[in-house]
Amino acid sequence: MKKKFQKAAAVILAVSMAVGLAACGKQTEQTGGAGTADTAAPSAAGESGEVVVNETGYPITSEEITVTAAGPMPSGCEDWTQLAVIDEYAGRLGIRLDCEFYETDWETQLTLKVAGDELPDMLVGCSMNVSDVNEWGGEGYFLDLSEYLDQMPNLKAYFEKYPELEAYCTTSDGHIYGLPKLRVDMTDRLTRSFINKQWLDNLGLSVPTSIDEYYDVLVAFKEQDANGNGDPDDEIPLLFTSDAGGYTALEKTLLDAYGIFTSDPNYALQADENGKVELANTNDTYKEYLKFMHKLYAEGLMEQEAFTITSDEITTKQQGDVYGSFGCGSAPFVMANKDISYDANWAALAGLSSDVHTEREAGIASPVVNNILIAVNGNTKYPEALARFVDYFYTEEGMLSATKGYEGVTLDMVDDELLGTKVPEMRIPEGYASGEEFRYKGAVLNEALNLVEKNIDRQAMFESSREVLQKPEFVEKYGWAARVIDAFKEEGVTGVDAYPVVSYTAEEVEERGAVYKDITTYLKQARAQFITGELDLDKDWETYTNTLDQMNLGRLLEIEQAAYDRYAAVKD
Numbered sequence: 063m064k065k066k067f068q069k070a071a072a073v074i075l076a077v078s079m080a081v082g083l084a085a086c087g088k089q090t091e092q093t094g095g096a097g098t099a100d101t102a103a104p105s106a107a108g109e110s111g112e113v114v115v116n117e118t119g120y121p122i123t124s125e126e127i128t129v130t131a132a133g134p135m136p137s138g139c140e141d142w143t144q145l146a147v148i149d150e151y152a153g154r155l156g157i158r159l160d161c162e163f164y165e166t167d168w169e170t171q172l173t174l175k176v177a178g179d180e181l182p183d184m185l186v187g188c189s190m191n192v193s194d195v196n197e198w199g200g201e202g203y204f205l206d207l208s209e210y211l212d213q214m215p216n217l218k219a220y221f222e223k224y225p226e227l228e229a230y231c232t233t234s235d236g237h238i239y240g241l242p243k244l245r246v247d248m249t250d251r252l253t254r255s256f257i258n259k260q261w262l263d264n265l266g267l268s269v270p271t272s273i274d275e276y277y278d279v280l281v282a283f284k285e286q287d288a289n290g291n292g293d294p295d296d297e298i299p300l301l302f303t304s305d306a307g308g309y310t311a312l313e314k315t316l317l318d319a320y321g322i323f324t325s326d327p328n329y330a331l332q333a334d335e336n337g338k339v340e341l342a343n344t345n346d347t348y349k350e351y352l353k354f355m356h357k358l359y360a361e362g363l364m365e366q367e368a369f370t371i372t373s374d375e376i377t378t379k380q381q382g383d384v385y386g387s388f389g390c391g392s393a394p395f396v397m398a399n400k401d402i403s404y405d406a407n408w409a410a411l412a413g414l415s416s417d418v419h420t421e422r423e424a425g426i427a428s429p430v431v432n433n434i435l436i437a438v439n440g441n442t443k444y445p446e447a448l449a450r451f452v453d454y455f456y457t458e459e460g461m462l463s464a465t466k467g468y469e470g471v472t473l474d475m476v477d478d479e480l481l482g483t484k485v486p487e488m489r490i491p492e493g494y495a496s497g498e499e500f501r502y503k504g505a506v507l508n509e510a511l512n513l514v515e516k517n518i519d520r521q522a523m524f525e526s527s528r529e530v531l532q533k534p535e536f537v538e539k540y541g542w543a544a545r546v547i548d549a550f551k552e553e554g555v556t557g558v559d560a561y562p563v564v565s566y567t568a569e570e571v572e573e574r575g576a577v578y579k580d581i582t583t584y585l586k587q588a589r590a591q592f593i594t595g596e597l598d599l600d601k602d603w604e605t606y607t608n609t610l611d612q613m614n615l616g617r618l619l620e621i622e623q624a625a626y627d628r629y630a631a632v633k634d
Contacts (some may be wrong), residue, residue: 065190086195091609115446117213121156122450128158129444129451130182132175134168134495136510138502146312146472146505147463157451160505161186178202183442187510190240190434197568199239205438207238209451216456220514229632230430230565240434241452246516248524249543251427252550255315255389256408256542261288261297263534269409269549273319273354273416276387280363283386291383299378300364301388302355304586308397312389312557314425314560315411317342320351321419323560325427328589329582331561331622337630341615343585344607352592352599359593369590387411393542405541406534410548413555422555428563435513454514462486462518464511465501472505480536481522523547562633564625577618581610 085609114124142148142161152158162182164171172188175181178197185356198204211218219230224244231238257269257279261630265286270276280299287294303309304327313327322342324330330342342348358364365371367383379385380398390397395404407483413422438448454460459468466473466486488497494504500509523531523540530536531548550557565572588606591597 083606113444113447115213115444115450120154120170120454122454123156123444123447126152126156126158127440127447128160129184129443129448130160130162131184131186131510131622132162132171133164133184133185133187133510135163135165136187136502136506136508138499138508139163140503141278142507144504145507146467147507150463150468150471155451155454157447178205179441181439181441183439183444184448185240185437185439186355186439186507187435187512190437192240192242192432192434192565193568193571195240195434196233196237196565198239199234199440200435202366202440204239205442205445205448206239206448207452208232208236208444213446213449214453214456216453216460217582218239220456224429225633226428226430226562226629227575229629230563231434232632234567234628241513243431243512244514245429245431246514247520248426248550249520249547250515251429252412253311253314253318253389253425253427254391254502254542254546254548255312255387255411255544256394257387257406257411258288259383259409260407261546262409263384264288264290269411271414271422272556273316273414276411276414277354277358277363280358281361284363288386289383290560296384297383297386298365298384299386301376301385302358302364302368303376304369304589308391309376310371311391312387312411315389315414316355318350318412318423318425318558319414319416319419320347321421321423322348322351323423323425323558325425325560325563328416328586329578333561333626337626339626341610341619343589344610344615347418349599350416351602352589354416355593356595356599360595369594392411395541402541403538405545406537408542408545410542410545410550412546412549413552423558424550425559425560426557430563432563435509436511452513455511461512461514461516463506464513465506465508465515465517467501467505470498478519478522480533480539481519481526481528481574483518483522484520485519510560511621554629562626562629564622564629566621566625570625574621577614581613581615581618584609584613 071489112125116122116124127236136142139145142163148159172185172190181203187217195204199206224239227242227244231241233239261283262269262279265282265288267279267282270279280289283297283299286293288297301309302312304313310327314324317324317327317330322330322332324332324342330348331339332342333339355364359366359368368373377397377399393402393405396403396410398404412424415422436452439453442448455464462468469475469486475484475486476487479486480601488501488505490497490500491504494500519540520543523543526547528548528551531544531551537544549555588597592599
């Protein structure tokens, strides 16, 4: 293993020396540039060897210790040394972070650090593939956190509440070498699909609850000058795209209507009641979905450039109020490059039914984000202290500290009359234009330590009644989130977990890689051809499925089955 990475590092190092490093942070003689656990200047406590790790409570250590950390640059960060949480962690927890962040080339730097045994005490915000972490962890590069779970009661509690978290990061032989981000907020797990409320109101129509009603609304949008500008031909009822970044969410909602619950429409895996893994993209139900989408395309109810349009082109079109329905990964106002009031123009879609799936069910994405966020050096001088430090970010205080900081320092808890609870509000110190600017530039490490995505206001929203969620002032303040939650909470709508996030062994990753890439490329191509009519769903369907078989889909599904079985064994 080490020889493998050392060889790779020799090549990568040559390239890196040519292009240079773009790092932010203290790259001083004390940290040795690489910020390794072995070469970093120890704290006075570390030199004395008398650091005591408290079993409970805070601070974690009897004396302040300095630990090195590295990762990609937290978004918006300009100078991590000026962030308020650095001193707060040192004072409250006894852990002072000495960070090294990279604006570019993080993967290269990580490979070099692993290959050269030059890892810092921690990797934070590292976005590593779980199979790599597990493989390198097995070689001793990363600390096995399963041996420290007695010191990590908060993580253990989250394992019990979210068994899919434990299933994802636990190897087949019971080791835990890294932890992913966990999305606790349901708002972040619900699909963000919308329909133009202004257009509905203009035509006296209601938000559709079935595929048939959705079709009728799209027809009305096209034929009845829904935007009211006097031009009956400028409306595009449905923005559908599989490639323009951020605009692919609607497809998941439409697939829900056919009983296909997935976070990846390009490769929609399903597990039946017996745990057998199948690819939904080859079944008869998916074929019915494609028939519906082809109908929309053929009748001009869908963006005719769906498979070639760019995000910039979509944004330009949105300025002219031409789209009647779309999905997005962010807020509508962000995607349209408008202010937040734009969100009030859109109602959310959730739980559409169809003739082949009569239940109104909405897919819920896995709470687990598919990469490792934090890992600890297997040779760190402070394994117990760092285990407790990581565990801290599973406490309520720790979660808030990772995203907004501390009350009385970076934020204040203020009454939110709409939600009926106190919510955090960022301070705006002198020199900052807004609380958000302060959060990014002066307060927190942002994504780097955000192991649990949990927001007080989002949680309170989800617990609010539909009567509250539908208030104009509520929508004005909370925009798309209020709309999405409201649609999900509609009577008759039930949430269904989408196919889970699973992990693969290093051997599976190697074998799976090329086959998966070829098959997903073909699936996307064929889907576009079926929808546009280039391929005929009746004449060409058998050729389509036979082609997938010839591309070794059977072996790919065997790998998926093995990964799912490991997941299910831990989860259940």
